[in-house]
Amino acid sequence: MKKAFIFSADYLDCMDFSVLQNEVLNQVQCKDMPFIFVLGSCNQPYEPTTIINILGRGFASRDYRSIDLIELGLTSVLNLEIISLMLYSYGYNSFISFNDDIINSFLFEDGDKVNKVDDCKGDSFTCYSITEEVNLNSVIDIIKNDKLNYIQLNEVSKILSYIKVEPDTKKILYIDISTLIHFDHATGIQRVVKELAKQIMSFNLSYDCKLIYSYPKHEHFYEADLLEYTYKTQSSASIEKHMIDFFDGDKILFLDLHPSNAYTKKDIIKSLQLRGVESYFIVYDLLPISHPHCFVQELVDDFKSWLETVVCSNGAICISNDVKNKLEQWISTSGTYKYPHFWNEYFHLGADFSVSTIKSNDKPSQASLLEKYIINESYNVYLMVGTVEPRKGHVDVLDAFELMWRESSSDILVIVGKAGWRNKELIKRLETHSMLGVRLFWLQGLSDGYLDYLYQNSTCLISASEGEGFGLPLIESAQYGLPIISRDIPVFKEVAGDFAYYFQNGKLHEAIIDWKNLHKNNSHPKSEGMKYLSWKESADSLLSHIISR
Structure with a gap:
């Protein structure tokens, strides 16, 4: 009995x-x-x-x-x-x-x-x-x-x-894409969401997989329409038909970062736990906590509320061990409530251009001039990839290159990334720079295909960020054997190991000169030896933390 x-x-x-x-x-x-x-x-x-x-x-x-x-x-x-x-x-x-x-x-x-x-x-x-x-x-x-x-x-x-439990029915892993489905800004996080969602949906799992989305303060989630590589919300007339009913054994993976959507569902997440529905969050970084001066106060407040919701869930899967450690530290010092069964793990992101989502090869208007430098081996072309915002280190890089240009250097600096927030002085400096279009190129809204071209044909990547969750450009560079000059921070050491050249704060100009000398003798660190995952392997690693539990 x-x-x-x-x-x-x-x-x-x-x-x-x-x-x-x-x-x-x-x-x-x-x-x-x-x-x-x-x-x-x-x-x-x-x-x-x-x-x-x-x-x-x-x-x-x-x-x-x-x-x-x-x-x-x-x-x-x-x-x-x-x-x-x-x-x-x-x-x-x-x-x-x-x-x-x-x-x-x-x-x-x-x-x-x-x-x-x-x-x-x-x-x-x-x-x-x-x-x-x-x-x-x-x-x-x-x-x-x-x-x-x-x-x-x-x-x-x-x-x-x-309580309608049907033992023979496959349980469902729901993947939340509530930012991507509304606004595809082609940010680093959204590139990750697209790649991981694509991989997970292609797997043959013990769970069925469905993409879902919601809105802040809504009590329900809705199934997303997937058309080729685009995602569509439901029409207002049909949205109720696509409302999600969760059952015991289902799981929700908050793959996307949408703080207000998540923290307005904190009580729903708790109630679902008592019905046997588990929720998990991908944590990309804790930068609004570690670098609050780089963000507007509203975003910092939203992020804190989001973190308080994350630790009420069943678990967090961070994109690096560094982020995992920072989350543990925040939990221990913040005094916030934590779900008794909460766990904190990490996985690494992938890079696999040969199988990644379909990309546009549109060229920027500056392409013809830039490519003259690229094909001319007498020029060194340095590449930066990432939104132009304070923590990314663009000021340090621009300072270093201005000094080199005054020293008659012909080196080229290519910045790829849209204008971010709280950066008006730097943006004005870039837009009015005397070297813009001469030795300095700022490419906004660049197609993925042309970014691949730059990775393949530049001389070196400069990764100068003061803080990151992972550093995806590092492994994207390694895929093409593009050498790397990187700021010496823990997460970059975790990702790139001995396969990048590191500089200390305030020493970038000297570091570039030293690296150039090493590069002439072919004795610089080679990124080809860097270990990295494909997107399939990354998705496998992520799911191993969820499906196995």
Whole structure:
């Protein structure tokens, strides 16, 4: 006889936890499925955090589920029918109730549905078998007879959708792309989202995969339309038809970064956890925390709220060990609430131009002049890739090149990236620079295909950022054997290892001169030896943290 355990939230809150743990664990027969079911409170709906904090002290997240049923004021006949349906859906044919007065009055006015099991009882609990198999139709018949009000009917409908468990049905991994589907700004994160989403959707997994999106303050997610390599939202007329119903065993991967969309769903994420739906976040960096002066205050505030939501989820998968360590540090110093079962892992991003998404080969207007320098081996062409924003180090690089140009250097600096925020002085400096179009080229809105051309034909990449989550241009350069001069920061050392030339703060000019001398003798660090993943391998590594758990 397979037994589940049922409680009211009120009883759990006042029960000695060691007694609870011992009594339950001594009788658990099926540890591969939930065996504790919390049915709500007679006083008020309990915050999911309260139940999670009680049970999370000694049980895994897979061990317990919760639905807010008691406070609806339904008849005991309907309550018992719903609970019986839920327990049958998990394969149980009996349940144990402790000396919980709320549960006793909630379920047992009608004694025909259950029988006490005499050979399984104790001083603090009673075991009941369910004597009559139930199904959804039997529940609906009682609902019709009980004439529920609108609120009761609405809540019962939600509960019935929650507990509809079909063991033979494939579970679903939902992949959130809520920024990409609305605004494709071709940022580094969005390039990653597109590549990883494409790979994951192509895999043959034990889960079905669906792309989803939502809006800030919306209570629901919606399935995205995937057309070739573009993503489309649903029309207002059809959006309700594509609303997502989550079931026990499903998982949500917040692949995209959309802070306000995520943190306005913090309570939804917590409620889903109690229904067996796990949520995971990709953490790309903690730069608004480590470099707040580089961001507008609204974004910093949004990011903090987002991080508080991340640590309420089942887990974070960071894009580098450096980011993982920074997240651990933030958790330990911020004092924010953390989900008891939260874990923090990392994976590395990929680069694989031969199989990446379809790219445009459009050339910029400056291409003809720039390519004259590129094909002329007497010129060194240095490449920077990334949004022009304060932390990216463009000021240091431009200072170094201006000094070299004053020293009669003919070196070429190519900056690839759109104008970012909080950078008006640098942008004006670039736009009015005397060397613009001569030795300095700023390419905005560049096609992916032409970026590949620059990686393949430049002399060296300069990665001068003061802070990054990973440093995707490093491995993109390594794919083409493009040498690298990089700022000496931990994440770049993690990604590039000994296969880049590093400079210290304030020493870039000297570093470029030293590197040029090494390059003349072919003794500079060679990026070809750098280890990196393909996008397929990167997606495999990411999913190994989610699917295996």
